[in-house]
Amino acid sequence: MKPEELKGHLDGLILAVVSQESLHGYAVIEALKQRSGGALALPEGTVYPALHRLEADGLLRSEWTQAGRKRRVYSITKRGEKELGVSRERWRVFSATIEAVLT
Amino acid sequence: MKPEELKGHLDGLILAVVSQESLHGYAVIEALKQRSGGALALPEGTVYPALHRLEADGLLRSEWTQAGRKRRVYSITKRGEKELGVSRERWRVFSATIEAVLT
């Protein structure tokens, strides 16, 4: 998968996995890999800044935990849930559009 | 539709419309708008540079015509046809991946 084609879609994906279960950053990467069947093997340099951006936008909230290893666990906020809905709808429109032209 | 989410997908869309019929730049914009039901209303500053890039990459070829107005008509090349196939396959993989995670 080439890097650019993910642009604009990453935030929704992260919101989707975190909405199911609060996760720390590294676990988000694992979850994306697993749920995509290995297709989404994102580097940390992609995911961590995205998490910070989502938190700055108030769509995620984070908390440091220390059960053994120090981890920053992210949960989805109300606004994040709402934005996830918007992302899903936007994806429907977008994919229908591409499908109509490309195929 | 937000601008970034198109990134990495535009080239395939242009190849798709030009593969059906040779078109000049302005007509490519119209064709994309029509085939997408109005969803893809791309500015000229997006499409013209993309056409130049595709020609530089050998995926399109252009010819100036003068039947009334001066127009630059683009046709798809053999390499362009092949790349269009790759784009379609890449889209299938990509959309399946997003679908798996997002929904």
Next chain:
DNA sequence: GGCTATACCTAGTGTTACTAGGTGTCAAGC
């Protein structure tokens, strides 16, 4: 002790759709 997987971070890069301008032609309406 050394190694691997886990876990976090960020400064800088590259690509690319878009903005905001520009030039010129043609047809229709006044």
Next chain:
DNA sequence: GCTTGACACCTAGTAACACTAGGTATAGCC
């Protein structure tokens, strides 16, 4: 004739963002 709007082309600069390439540190296993 003149103006307006659609047609038709172009490009320099901007913004956004996934990614590269580094860095630090801990836990568990051999």
